[in-house]
Amino acid sequence: MKKVYKAHIIYTKSRDGFEVLENGYIAVEDGRVAGVAADLKTLGCEGAEVTDYGDCLLIPAMNDMHVHAPQYRNQGIAMDLELLPWLQQYTFPEEKKYADPAYAERMYRRFIRDLWRFGTMRACVFATIHTESTRLLMQLFQEAGIGALVGKVAMNRNCPPELSEPVDEMVEGNESLIAEFNRPEALVRPIITPRFVPSCTHDMLQACGDLAAKYGLPVQSHLSENMAEIALVHTLEKESSSYGDAYNRYGLFGQTPTVMAHCVWTAGEELELMKRNHVMVAHCPTSNLNIASGLAPIRTFLNEGVAVGLGSDISGGHDLNIFRMMMHAMQVSKIHYLQHRDNPFLTLSEVFWIATKSAGRFFGRVGSFEPGYEFDALVIDDHDLNHSDYALLHRLERFIYLGDDRQITHRFCRGTEIQEPQII
Amino acid sequence: MKKVYKAHIIYTKSRDGFEVLENGYIAVEDGRVAGVAADLKTLGCEGAEVTDYGDCLLIPAMNDMHVHAPQYRNQGIAMDLELLPWLQQYTFPEEKKYADPAYAERMYRRFIRDLWRFGTMRACVFATIHTESTRLLMQLFQEAGIGALVGKVAMNRNCPPELSEPVDEMVEGNESLIAEFNRPEALVRPIITPRFVPSCTHDMLQACGDLAAKYGLPVQSHLSENMAEIALVHTLEKESSSYGDAYNRYGLFGQTPTVMAHCVWTAGEELELMKRNHVMVAHCPTSNLNIASGLAPIRTFLNEGVAVGLGSDISGGHDLNIFRMMMHAMQVSKIHYLQHRDNPFLTLSEVFWIATKSAGRFFGRVGSFEPGYEFDALVIDDHDLNHSDYALLHRLERFIYLGDDRQITHRFCRGTEIQEPQII
Numbered sequence: 001m002k003k004v005y006k007a008h009i010i011y012t013k014s015r016d017g018f019e020v021l022e023n024g025y026i027a028v029e030d031g032r033v034a035g036v037a038a039d040l041k042t043l044g045c046e047g048a049e050v051t052d053y054g055d056c057l058l059i060p061a062m063n064d065m066h067v068h069a070p071q072y073r074n075q076g077i078a079m080d081l082e083l084l085p086w087l088q089q090y091t092f093p094e095e096k097k098y099a100d101p102a103y104a105e106r107m108y109r110r111f112i113r114d115l116w117r118f119g120t121m122r123a124c125v126f127a128t129i130h131t132e133s134t135r136l137l138m139q140l141f142q143e144a145g146i147g148a149l150v151g152k153v154a155m156n157r158n159c160p161p162e163l164s165e166p167v168d169e170m171v172e173g174n175e176s177l178i179a180e181f182n183r184p185e186a187l188v189r190p191i192i193t194p195r196f197v198p199s200c201t202h203d204m205l206q207a208c209g210d211l212a213a214k215y216g217l218p219v220q221s222h223l224s225e226n227m228a229e230i231a232l233v234h235t236l237e238k239e240s241s242s243y244g245d246a247y248n249r250y251g252l253f254g255q256t257p258t259v260m261a262h263c264v265w266t267a268g269e270e271l272e273l274m275k276r277n278h279v280m281v282a283h284c285p286t287s288n289l290n291i292a293s294g295l296a297p298i299r300t301f302l303n304e305g306v307a308v309g310l311g312s313d314i315s316g317g318h319d320l321n322i323f324r325m326m327m328h329a330m331q332v333s334k335i336h337y338l339q340h341r342d343n344p345f346l347t348l349s350e351v352f353w354i355a356t357k358s359a360g361r362f363f364g365r366v367g368s369f370e371p372g373y374e375f376d377a378l379v380i381d382d383h384d385l386n387h388s389d390y391a392l393l394h395r396l397e398r399f400i401y402l403g404d405d406r407q408i409t410h411r412f413c414r415g416t417e418i419q420e421p422q423i424i
Numbered sequence: 425m426k427k428v429y430k431a432h433i434i435y436t437k438s439r440d441g442f443e444v445l446e447n448g449y450i451a452v453e454d455g456r457v458a459g460v461a462a463d464l465k466t467l468g469c470e471g472a473e474v475t476d477y478g479d480c481l482l483i484p485a486m487n488d489m490h491v492h493a494p495q496y497r498n499q500g501i502a503m504d505l506e507l508l509p510w511l512q513q514y515t516f517p518e519e520k521k522y523a524d525p526a527y528a529e530r531m532y533r534r535f536i537r538d539l540w541r542f543g544t545m546r547a548c549v550f551a552t553i554h555t556e557s558t559r560l561l562m563q564l565f566q567e568a569g570i571g572a573l574v575g576k577v578a579m580n581r582n583c584p585p586e587l588s589e590p591v592d593e594m595v596e597g598n599e600s601l602i603a604e605f606n607r608p609e610a611l612v613r614p615i616i617t618p619r620f621v622p623s624c625t626h627d628m629l630q631a632c633g634d635l636a637a638k639y640g641l642p643v644q645s646h647l648s649e650n651m652a653e654i655a656l657v658h659t660l661e662k663e664s665s666s667y668g669d670a671y672n673r674y675g676l677f678g679q680t681p682t683v684m685a686h687c688v689w690t691a692g693e694e695l696e697l698m699k700r701n702h703v704m705v706a707h708c709p710t711s712n713l714n715i716a717s718g719l720a721p722i723r724t725f726l727n728e729g730v731a732v733g734l735g736s737d738i739s740g741g742h743d744l745n746i747f748r749m750m751m752h753a754m755q756v757s758k759i760h761y762l763q764h765r766d767n768p769f770l771t772l773s774e775v776f777w778i779a780t781k782s783a784g785r786f787f788g789r790v791g792s793f794e795p796g797y798e799f800d801a802l803v804i805d806d807h808d809l810n811h812s813d814y815a816l817l818h819r820l821e822r823f824i825y826l827g828d829d830r831q832i833t834h835r836f837c838r839g840t841e842i843q844e845p846q847i848i
Contacts, residue, residue, distance in 0.1 A: 401500035
């Protein structure tokens with residue numbers, strides 16, 4: 001049974017520009033886009049019942065390619081430290097609390113509610129080492145109907161004892177989650193998640209790579225975020241020729257679909273390896289600004305054909321709103337451009353494409369309204385921002401720069417309208 | 425008659441840290457702070473009626489040191505250009521419309537309503553060349569009860585003919601506004617406003633300097649924002665040793681209180697001149713990012729004792745929210761720090777002090793809660809952001825990073841609670 005929606009439809013097929021249908025129609029069947037057209041006849045839906053969103057914009061929903069659910073409480077605090085001291089003073093003490101599933105439930109429900117508020121319908125999520133809290137987080141995503149790849153975090157060195165887990169327990173915990181959640185086409189699935197090289201012994205990295213290979217699971221981690229971190233990796237992994245190579249030698253760098261957060265300082269051999277292995281970059285511009293990591297070379301990644309998505313990186317980033325990440329991505333690229341005039345800064349259609357279609361491929365056919373794409377969509381009622389005669393693309397730009405959750409009135413994931421998740 | 429308010433009071437006396445009074449009291453008399461204390465007895469107000477804001481934060485109101493009211497419509501659009509083409513394609517065509525006072529009234533009312541929404545109680549405002557629309561803007565600020573220095577813009581070269589005004593008409597228009605509005609202690613006063621050197625002939629700059637001297641009026645303009653602009657100034661003003669010197673030789677650089685927007689590339693002799701002449705910098709980090717101007721050296725200005733405030737610079741900046749400017753100022757300073765490790769990035773108390781007490785001095789004793797300061801204040805009800813046991817300063821930080829107009833429940837300017845300005 002097809003459903004038909006009418007609105008001003010805006011999306012990107014490529015990074016070069018927007019597709020815009022003023023008062024267009026979109027048909028959805030079995031959760032996927034069946035077609036987009038200017039009228040019902042062309043759509044092959046004459047006489048169909050139409051849900052009419054009037055003067056609203058209809059756009060693809062957001063994908064958050066890197067977010068730490070257990071850092072939700074630390075969102076927007078202590079933004080005056082760099083990466084390594086910030087982990088010790090704020091991040092690790094908070095993550096310890098997730099040994100308690102009751103605490104985890106209270107926070108995770110709010111976290112998912114806020115993803116919903118800002119129109120994020122798919123996310124790559126770091127949990128903690130705690131298997132039961134991670135199971136709970138996955139169940140809460142299922143309950144909400146929001147797509148997520150959720151990682152029980154693997155770590156066993158350079159961290160507090162309460163956050164260190166023996167390798168066999170990491171494997172056992174993961175296999176328990178895999179048995180419960182690893183179904184083809186499931187909206188919520190496990191993802192193998194070594195925290196980052198400094199936190200994992202060789203045995204731990206090897207066990208992670210083995211799990212990814214055995215169950216065909218995707219991988220996420222951090223890469224080349226901060227200069228002090230990179231120096232530490234070089235000390236710890238003398239046999240690796242680059243930080244990326246330290247993942248690659250354990251089967252954690254594109255052997256299964258892989259997304260690496262940050263890649264601020266990625267270049268040379270590491271960049272070549274990412275390209276060859278089809279590793280995706282989760283660009284987290286807000287975080288990179290807040291904790292003074294640097295300016296990721298996104299134009300270079302695009303030129304080289306390396307896939308890029310956007311991540312909020314709560315709580316290095318302070319904001320769950322992926323539209324704000326688009327703004328920060330453009331701003332960061334402008335500073336980059338000031339220093340490298342041969343690298344033009346990112347345009348609006350480029351960051352929109354990065355956040356939607358480019359990121360969405362990590363979840364299947366997600367992030368566009370081309371036929372066959374899953375219908376992940378947002379309805380934007382921007383009348384309160386729209387006090388003059390703005391063109392549709394200027395309305396979208398104003399929503400990205402000035403808007404917030406107040407303008408998002410409907411949210412769809414895989415064709416289903418998603419209601420506000422409950423908090424406790 | 426003293427009024428007494430109770431809340432969690434937070435403000436800055438210096439840039440080195442916050443003053444915090446949990447459940448503190450503040451007494452206000454004749455629009456000015458009479459005292460702040462932990463209890464009524466110490467405050468000398470035993471038995472006084474207290475307005476109790478419960479668990480809310482009470483902080484100084486915001487000052488916007490650089491904003492273009494007639495660019496309100498362009499807020500959040502066309503962020504893909506640099507300064508000079510952006511002026512030609514977007515700014516000037518919009519400013520022409522302000523020849524029509526009916527258009528001006530509709531837009532200016534919305535502009536002032538939105539300043540109010542985001543808690544800005546004082547502003548340095550550029551209008552257009554049009555005397556009647558500028559008069560209207562000043563009347564609307566008076567009606568709203570919000571403090572403003574409003575500038576009829578002087579410009580007569582390198583601009584469209586409709587935005588070029590002969591020198592004698594500029595003087596006549598300004599004198600008409602000065603006669604009406606230039607009262608001691610008035611909340612709304614004129615400010616002499618040559619647009620910037622490229623827009624003003626020598627005669628125009630001289631006439632502006634003469635007006636400022638004759639009526640003892642403050643001055644605002646733009647300085648060293650963009651490399652192409654600076655190159656243009658060097659071509660136009662061969663006899664000046666720096667961009668700042670081109671203002672200085674006409675009495676527009678500290679001869680009366682002066683605020684210069686941007687100063688991204690200010691250094692050397694220009695910096696020395698600013699310091700010697702006590703010229704204030706209106707730092708506009710969002711604008712500097714959006715239109716790829718550069719990273720202003722704010723740490724250097726602070727070290728050198730040059731006064732700094734924050735400006736939204738609508739519509740180079742897209743956001744009227746000065747709290748967001750604090751965030752962007754910290755982010756910009758972090759990128760600066762990555763490139764100049766001997767310049768520590770700005771802290772939260774520093775940007776808060778810059779936005780409040782440092783900027784506020786341009787309006788008198790404004791921006792602090794020390795005795796004798798005008799009571800410009802905001803009540804922040806952050807319960808929706810405050811789902812855990814946050815310390816008061818973390819609550820403030822979360823409001824700055826995550827909050828918006830929804831948390832601002834009361835606004836005071838010079839002791840009077842300011843109601844929502846009407847739009848038409």
